[in-house]
Amino acid sequence: MSAVYQDLLARTRAAVREVDAARARDLLEQEGAVALDVREQDEVDQGVVPGAVHIPRGFLEMRVEDALPNRDRTVVVYCAGGTRSAFAAKALQDLGYADVVSLAGGFNGWKGAGLPWEQPRSLTPDQRRRYxxxxxxxxxxxxxxxxxxxxxxxxxxxxxxxxxxxxxxxxxxxxxxxxxxxxxxxxxxxxxxxxxxxxxxxxxxxxxxxxxxxxxxxxxxxxxxxxxxxxxxxxxxxxxxxxxxxxxxxxxxxxxxxxxxxxxxxxxxxxxxxxxxxxxxxxxxxxxxxxxxxxxxxxxxxxxxxxxxxxxxxxxxxxxxxxxxxxxxxxxxxxxxxxxxxxxxxxxxxxxxxxxxxxxxxxxxxxxxxxxxxxxxxxxxxxxxxxxxxxxxx
Ligand SMILES: [Zn+2]
CATH class of the missing domain: 3.40.50.720 (NAD(P)-binding Rossmann-like Domain)
Incomplete structure (x- = not known):
């Protein structure tokens, strides 16, 4: 990875709040808090945090205001390992979301900590094209x-x-x-x-x-x-x-x-x-x-x-x-x-x-x-x- 990228990642991480899986679980138990999954569809198909809203990172800025119109909600953003979610959390802050955290260690860390997850019932690739x-x-x-x-x-x-x-x-x-x-x-x-x-x-x-x-x-x-x-x-x-x-x-x-x-x-x-x-x-x-x-x-x-x-x-x-x-x-x-x-x-x-x-x-x-x-x-x-x-x- 280039020094420029490393620098960008470090600055992004410093600008957002990162929490571990146990803390993320506590936050999500609060009234109104929501998990936001920014991974790609094929990753989501393998398992998700229950109740998570899914918006792939590439569509985040375009779709998040429709999906989460209340900017005061606590949003726990996660990806697979915690990098994409850090960039996503920064983007949400820039869009005016007041209480955003990034799950350090991502979904893998969440699963590794023994926290609950579920296999989503998802559409097949054929169905995604058809509909x-x-x-x-x-x-x-x-x-x-x-x-x-x-x-x-x-x-x-x-x-x-x-x-x-x-x-x-x-x-x-x-x-x-x-x-x-x-x-x-x-x-x-x-x-x-x-x-x-x-x-x-x-x-x-x-x-x-x-x-x-x-x-x-x-x-x-x-x-x-x-x-x-x-x-x-x-x-x-x-x-x-x-x-x-x-x-x-x-x-x-x-x-x-x-x-x-x-x-x-x-x-x-x-x-x-x-x-x-x-x-x-x-x-x-x-x-x-x-x-x-x-x-x-x-x-x-x-x-x-x-x-x-x-x-x-x-x-x-x-x-x-x-x-x-x-x-x-x-x-x-x-x-x-x-x-x-x-x-x-x-x-x-x-x-x-x-x-x-x-x-x-x-x-x-x-x-x-x-x-x-x-x-x-x-x-x-x-x-x-x-x-x-x-x-x-x-
Ligand atoms: Zn009648």
């Missing part, structure tokens, strides 16, 4: 990507709404996608159900969706449920999932999904489409309303046209399904403001979005007091297609 645009966003990052990979999302319907939602949830790396659909691909579906293809006409939609998703992202496990959702199977089907996406087009199933989600306390990501108008909201999450808070019972059949009669612009479910998928990802990551207690209305002809406030009904028959504990005594009669009833009444 690199997520890893660059502080609100997602590696931790968020792992949450997505661990998440289990159930799509009810692999149709107009379920197709775009499934494609983008799969691309984003949501690790388990359940798909409930009892139908086969029909050529009249292909105008909007973009997960299917012409050559798969006649194939079960669940199977077609699986082929597309597996070709897109091998990280995703597709669980196909080629059944018609009923009150006999709904609770059992929903139970293994974190979030349910309602991509159905009939009232009976919509009420059934709502009631099952309320009983199981799972968020229900609602979307509906009609000609040029779409709607989306998040039901039964964060104490917000459910579908029956707005409409305690289905409309009479004569007011509900069938989907075949109603028609829909093929592009519309793309927009609405992706709003649903975005809400799913926000809930998994715990970021942003979910569409709870708000109904988003989209008018494709005017290109206008509006939001209406929705309130929970204290006397709601399913999420209010005295609500049934099972689906056994609830009647679900099929009254055909969804109409924009919410818009008319809200």
């Amino acid at each position: 690199s645009r997520h890893l660059l966003i502080p609100e997602v990052g590696e931790e968020g990507q792992r949450k997505l990979l661990d998440a289990r999302v159930l799509l009810v319907g692999a149709g107009g709404l379920g197709s775009p939602a499934a494609l983008y949830l799969a691309a984003a790396g949501v690790g388990t996608l359940g798909v409930i659909d009892a139908d086969a691909v029909d050529d009249s579906n292909l105008q909007r159900q973009v997960i299917h293809t012409t050559e798969r006409v006649g194939m079960p939609k669940v199977e077609s969706a699986r082929l597309t998703i597996e070709a897109l992202n091998p990280d995703v496990t597709v669980v196909g449920h080629e059944v018609r959702l009923s009150k006999e199977n709904a609770l059992e089907l929903f139970a293994p999932y974190d979030i349910v996406v309602d991509g159905t087009d009939n009232f009976a199933t919509r009420y059934l999904i709502n009631d099952a989600c309320v009983l199981l306390n799972k968020p229900n990501i609602h979307g509906s489409i009609f000609r040029f108008e779409g709607q989306a909201t998040v039901f039964s999450a964060n104490g917000g309303p459910c579908y029956r808070c707005l409409f305690p019972s289905p409309p009479p059949p004569e007011l509900a046209p069938s989907c075949a009669e109603a028609g829909v612009l093929g592009l519309l479910p793309g927009t609405v399904g992706l709003i649903q998928a975005t809400e799913v990802v926000k809930l998994i990551l715990g970021i942003g403001e979910p569409l709870v207690g708000r109904l988003l209305l989209y008018d494709a002809l005017a290109t206008e979005f509006r939001t209406l406030r929705l309130r929970r009904d204290a006397a709601c028959p399913i999420c209010g007091p005295g609500a049934p504990a099972s689906l056994d005594d609830i009647e679900y009669t099929d009254v055909a297609c969804a109409i924009p009833a919410l818009a008319a009444t809200a």
Whole structure:
């Protein structure tokens, strides 16, 4: 090592406070203190101080203010042996961090002292490349990507709404996608159900969706449920999932999904489409309303046209399904403001979005007091297609 470097290192060490592993452990037990790991990813993969924030030394100045916005926190910086952390600690002081120490002896010294460490569950190199645009966003990052990979999302319907939602949830790396659909691909579906293809006409939609998703992202496990959702199977089907996406087009199933989600306390990501108008909201999450808070019972059949009669612009479910998928990802990551207690209305002809406030009904028959504990005594009669009833009444 050159004399110039030795001199720089000596001056840097003199300018920062260095502590041994035992002292570092004591500091980290204080309220608000944080360990900052400035090593490279392949070193971090071998083990870390529990709870440490990781920013490689080369990105420190660029990323630390996002990761540690409070400059008054005690920061214990460590690398492998204590040299990079000394330079990093100096940089943090220069950025205005008031209480920074460098761990002398680094992670090796920490481990050697018998202090606790853990093996991080990290992404594979393939996954780091695939999700690199997520890893660059502080609100997602590696931790968020792992949450997505661990998440289990159930799509009810692999149709107009379920197709775009499934494609983008799969691309984003949501690790388990359940798909409930009892139908086969029909050529009249292909105008909007973009997960299917012409050559798969006649194939079960669940199977077609699986082929597309597996070709897109091998990280995703597709669980196909080629059944018609009923009150006999709904609770059992929903139970293994974190979030349910309602991509159905009939009232009976919509009420059934709502009631099952309320009983199981799972968020229900609602979307509906009609000609040029779409709607989306998040039901039964964060104490917000459910579908029956707005409409305690289905409309009479004569007011509900069938989907075949109603028609829909093929592009519309793309927009609405992706709003649903975005809400799913926000809930998994715990970021942003979910569409709870708000109904988003989209008018494709005017290109206008509006939001209406929705309130929970204290006397709601399913999420209010005295609500049934099972689906056994609830009647679900099929009254055909969804109409924009919410818009008319809200
Ligand atoms: Zn309710």
